[in-house]
Amino acid sequence: MVAPPLSRPATEVSRPESTARPGPLVSATVAILVAATCIPLGYVVWGAISVGWSRAYELVVRPRVGELLINTVSLVVVTVPLCAVIGVGVAWLVERTDLPGRTLWRPLFVAPLAIPAFVNSYAWVGVIPSLNGLWAGVLISTLSYFPFVYLPVAATLRRLDPAVEESARALGSDSAGVFFRVVLPQLRLAILGGGLLIGVHLLAEFGAFAMVRFDTFTVAIFQQFQVTFDGAAGSMLAGVLVLLCLVLLVSEAVARGTARYARIGSGAPRAAAPIPLRHYTITATAGLTALAALALGVPVWTILRWLSIGGADVWDVDEIATALGQTIGLAAAAAVLTTVLAFPVAWVAVRSHGVLARAVEGANYITSSLPGIVTALALVTVAIHFARPLYQSVPLIVFAYILLFMPRALVNVRAGLAQVPPGLEEASRSLGSSPTATFFRVTLRLTAPAAAAAAAFVFVAVATELTATLLLAPTGTRTLAMLFWSFSSELDYAAAAPYALVLVVLAIPVTLVLFRQSTKVAAL
Numbered sequence: 328m329v330a331p332p333l334s335r336p337a338t339e340v341s342r343p344e345s346t347a348r349p350g351p352l353v354s355a356t357v358a359i360l361v362a363a364t365c366i367p368l369g370y371v372v373w374g375a376i377s378v379g380w381s382r383a384y385e386l387v388v389r390p391r392v393g394e395l396l397i398n399t400v401s402l403v404v405v406t407v408p409l410c411a412v413i414g415v416g417v418a419w420l421v422e423r424t425d426l427p428g429r430t431l432w433r434p435l436f437v438a439p440l441a442i443p444a445f446v447n448s449y450a451w452v453g454v455i456p457s458l459n460g461l462w463a464g465v466l467i468s469t470l471s472y473f474p475f476v477y478l479p480v481a482a483t484l485r486r487l488d489p490a491v492e493e494s495a496r497a498l499g500s501d502s503a504g505v506f507f508r509v510v511l512p513q514l515r516l517a518i519l520g521g522g523l524l525i526g527v528h529l530l531a532e533f534g535a536f537a538m539v540r541f542d543t544f545t546v547a548i549f550q551q552f553q554v555t556f557d558g559a560a561g562s563m564l565a566g567v568l569v570l571l572c573l574v575l576l577v578s579e580a581v582a583r584g585t586a587r588y589a590r591i592g593s594g595a596p597r598a599a600a601p602i603p604l605r606h607y608t609i610t611a612t613a614g615l616t617a618l619a620a621l622a623l624g625v626p627v628w629t630i631l632r633w634l635s636i637g638g639a640d641v642w643d644v645d646e647i648a649t650a651l652g653q654t655i656g657l658a659a660a661a662a663v664l665t666t667v668l669a670f671p672v673a674w675v676a677v678r679s680h681g682v683l684a685r686a687v688e689g690a691n692y693i694t695s696s697l698p699g700i701v702t703a704l705a706l707v708t709v710a711i712h713f714a715r716p717l718y719q720s721v722p723l724i725v726f727a728y729i730l731l732f733m734p735r736a737l738v739n740v741r742a743g744l745a746q747v748p749p750g751l752e753e754a755s756r757s758l759g760s761s762p763t764a765t766f767f768r769v770t771l772r773l774t775a776p777a778a779a780a781a782a783a784f785v786f787v788a789v790a791t792e793l794t795a796t797l798l799l800a801p802t803g804t805r806t807l808a809m810l811f812w813s814f815s816s817e818l819d820y821a822a823a824a825p826y827a828l829v830l831v832v833l834a835i836p837v838t839l840v841l842f843r844q845s846t847k848v849a850a851l
Contacts, residue, residue: 353671357687360668364694364730370705371565371697378563386563391547395564399543399571401461403529406468407522413469414476414521415514417618419506420611422484425601427608432615436477437842439622441834443791443808444471445534446827449815450626452538453633463539470622471535472525478842479517479742487513516583516745520738523579527695527734530568530575533794534812544568545698549794552700565701569693576689630827637821646810651829654806657721658789661728662782668729669736669781676737677744691733699795702727706799724799731795732788736781743777783837790833807833 375383386392421432439447448467451458458466487510533545548564604611634641675687694702706727710718717723793808800809807830814823 353674356668356671357675360672360733361687361690363726364690364733366709367694367697367702367705367730368569370708371569371701375563375566383563387567392564392567395542395544395547396567398461398541399530399568402464402468402541402543403526403571403575405461405465406472406529407525409465409469410473410525411476411518411522413473413618414478415480415511415518417473417615418477418481418484419510420615422481423510423602424604424611425608426604426611426615428612433481434839434842435619435623436481436615437474437838438835439471440474440478440787441831441838442471442623442626443534443830443834444468444528444532445538445791445793445808445812445815446630446830447471447626448535448538449811449820449823449827450629453629453820454625459540461541464536464541464543467535467539468525468529468532472528473622475524475528476518476521479521480514483514483517484510516742519579519583520742523575523692524734524738526575527572527692530572531695531698531731533698533700538815544571548698549700552704565697568697572693572697573689576692580685580689626831630824630831633821633824634828637824641822642825646805647807647825647829650805650807650810650826651833653804654790654808654833657725657728657806658786660721661725661732661789662786664725665729665732665736665785666740666778666782669733669740670778672733673737673740673744676741691730691737694730695732695734699727699731699792700798702730703795703798719799719801721801724796724801724804727795727799728785728789728792731792732785735784735788739777739781739784740774743774779840783840786837787834791830 378386417432417436420426421429421436426432442450444467447470451463451467529543531545532543533549536543537546537549544564544567548568551564672687672691676685706723707718710723790806791808793812796804796806796809797812800806807826811823811826811830814820814826
């Protein structure tokens with residue numbers, strides 16, 4: 328996730344930028360994508376209408392729904408701010424202080440992204456079998472998702488021009504004053520984008536919370552569809568989940584505002600002078616070491632422990648190789664397509680203003696907040712009734728991945744486009760370049776790091792996706808996540824360990840690419 332760099336002393340620009348009308352191709356692509364995102368939502372609405380309003384009311388006002396609402400809201404309200412505080416704090420220590428070993432800490436705190444949340448949950452349950460409830464969910468979620476804030480904040484801190492902070496210090500501000508008055512406002516887009524992404528993940532996560540026996544709306548929906556086959560009750564729960572997502576979207580949109588952070592010029596080449604920690608060095612190092620041990624040490628140790636217990640018998644090389652190949656193929660196809668399709672939506676969101684632009688962007692977040700099983704059931708229903716050849720096909724499951732993970736690409740591409748001043752594109756067109764040539768020569772070049780980060784995010788997400796894959800995968804498809812869940816749900820933790828290890832190893836190089844690309848400054 329790439330936050331827009333600030334290359335000169337940053338002052339927030341509140342006046343609206345010039346807007347441009349999207350071309351026919353962009354308009355058609357956006358219209359098709361918005362229509363596609365309405366399929367899962369339409370499935371939920373259709374389910375509510377089909378049971379009648381009185382029955383729908385009875386299903387929504389049940390005490391069980393109130394319990395799930397408290398659980399889900401509590402999880403989001405506690406976890407998102409906690410991830411923001413940890414992400415910003417770690418990024419500031421690593422990027423702006425004289426903390427020893429900064430080159431090691433930088434990629435180390437991106438590494439938790441390589442460990443799926445349900446693998447993290449599996450690891451902690453292996454260490455503490457009695458782990459359950461809200462605080463178990465908060466622990467697993469925070470350790471799994473704080474890099475969503477750390478990564479863009481660290482990238483932004485590395486790009487900020489130190490002249491602004493030096494000026495503030497010259498005017499009498501201490502380090503705390505400079506941070507809260509000068510630095511923190513410039514991190515707003517990065518924090519809000521990461522926080523929104525975390526919130527959406529919390530609403531849609533299933534495996535991690537099911538393993539620690541913490542019931543959220545997503546866990547309950549899975550139970551309704553898979554255990555009781557009560558589609559009406561599941562649809563009502565999904566409807567409440569959509570309302571929660573709307574609250575998240577509106578909150579983020581209000582906090583984000585309409586300010587832009589684009590700058591012209593490559594900025595100051597020098598880095599900011601590190602702030603001396605002095606006698607706090609030991610405390611800061613101990614805190615970061617503890618965080619790394621909790622986020623990385625526990626899952627790695629647990630996986631290796633179960634591998635040792637299982638021995639050579641748990642390694643089915645043929646099955647692992649087949650699952651690995653299928654996982655890479657699906658993840659790569661979905662990553663490329665999702666990133667490409669994110670460009671027109673991000674262009675409308677960044678270059679246009681008003682309710683329509685926000686609605687186009689928000690439609691993708693609403694769909695992704697729905698559990699994978701709801702999106703999968705919606706697509707199964709549509710395929711059976713209107714496109715039977717697509718049922719249990721690779722195109723259908725890739726389409727589901729696009730709907731589910733578009734926000735991962737959109738947050739990155741939107742941030743990349745936000746750093747491209749419209750004046751550069753206008754200058755290119757005024758010199759005779761067509762809109763297409765301008766896109767490839769100017770826009771795409773400047774947003775390439777963001778696009779690479781977007782593709783990496785989607786690749787990791789697809790490789791670890793579980794619920795939609797279980798329902799939509801063509802016959803014979805066995806991804807790493809499917810096999811891991813099959814063994815771990817049967818409490819055969821030793822047999823699940825090889826698949827957990829391969830999932831982590833598969834995600835590590837992609838996560839490192841994400842780290843490098845997200846901290847790369849595009850030269851203008």
